[in-house]
Amino acid sequence: MAPEESAEAAPLLRSFERRFLAARALSSFPWQSLEEKLRDSSGSELLLDILQKTVKHPLCRKHPPSVKYAWSFLSELIRKPSGDSVTLSESTAIISHGTTGLVTWNAALYLAEWAMENPAGFAHRTVLELGSGAGLTGLAICKMCRPRAYVFSDCHSHVLEQLQGNILLNGLSLEPNVAAVAQHLGHDTADAESPRVTVARVDWDVVTVPQLAAFQPDIVIAADVLYCPETVLSLVGVLQKLSACQKDQRAPDAYIAFTIRNPETCQLFTTELGRAGIPWEEVPSHDQKLFPYEEHSEMAILKLML
Structure with a gap:
């Protein structure tokens, strides 16, 4: 100021x-x-x-x-x-309809806090979120950080349905598809009141490099997606594909937030990143705690150089 x-x-x-x-x-x-x-x-x-x-x-x-x-x-x-607060519809069960994506997890709140402390990193840029879940992180970024466009993504039909509802619940307009978002990105939307928003089905194991490139991401984020060894391998696989999405000779920045529940799973993630040739560094922890979550949970955010 x-x-x-x-x-x-x-x-x-x-x-x-x-x-x-x-x-x-x-x-x-x-x-x-x-x-x-x-x-x-x-x-x-x-x-x-x-x-x-x-x-x-x-x-x-x-x-x-x-x-x-x-x-x-x-x-x-x-x-x-x-003009509105962040309002979410969530499941009351940790696992519902065979997925954990219908509730907000701690790392999603942690990543939202960090983004709100660093809004300049998202301003006027296109954000792709992997495994958006209920959408809390993305909604906070859309409202507080002024991105140019935001792509919420997940692969479970019930999660995608809930995501669309939460986006509309918070007064944001949904573009019908990624092509519609890309069409608008050719125009100057820096002063737009709200970002171009869409919801996309992205299966990490089958999505292709051209499909990911169509999102035109400047930043890729994900929160609490390190559930088990299988998801770690799938995540690293999609990150490798994203590293091939060159935009103006530069791959997107990536930030992965997670709760350290099982150190072995976290170690596997960093090991697989090394094998994939993806450098990383830990983002310094932020002091402010805006959201009510388990304060004793140990969380971290890694910045990946795709």
């Missing part, structure tokens, strides 16, 4: 800070002033400043408010730049 904008926003930031630290009723926050300021300034930077003054405040990290209060505040905050 420019210095003059920062000075103008200071009273607003102080107001949010004092009310949040006092756990005041959400209705007392200056939401209308925030909406007016968002129309006249860099929205993502202002929202990040508010996060620093509230949920990321040192006092809150030491003495966090209730999960319900923090969640309600974040839902209201997300609503302001997008």
Whole structure:
């Protein structure tokens, strides 16, 4: 945020800070002033400043408010730049219809937090998500990080059906297919209010390089997809295919987030990446915890150089 904008926003930031630290009723926050300021300034930077003054405040990290209060505040905050909060329809069962993709897992929340801390990395770019599941990560990125286009993908019919419903539930429009998204990418959509969004069926074991290239991804992401050795091998296989998708002489960036449940499975993933000739590095952990999940879960994000 420019210095003059920062000075103008200071009273607003102080107001949010004092009310949040006092756990005041959400209705007392200056939401209308925030909406007016968002129309006249860099929205993502202002929202990040508010996060620093509230949920990321040192006092809150030491003495966090209730999960319900923090969640309600974040839902209201997300609503302001997008016109809606992130709303999800999920299964109440961990495994339903033979798939685990109908619920949101911890690494999806972790990756969404990291993306919201690093919105510039997604702004005006095309994102392909592998194994989107219920869609929480993608919806947060679409609303907070201003991507140019976003491709949600999965392979299970029930997951794809739920994904489409969640996207529409959050006020985003769905393109009928990837070709329609690609057609619009030829135009300047940097100032569009929302990204071009589509849902695609992608079976990692059978998808081809030309099919993946049609998505024209700048960034590839995935969260909590390291279930077992079989899925690890399938994931590395599709990453190899993506490495062959040259766009302007550059392969897409890739970020894989996962919960470390079984160290052997994680070790297998990095070993197979080495065999495939895919370099990787661990992304430094971020401090803020915006979403309510098991805090004792150990999670990580790897950046892959495809």
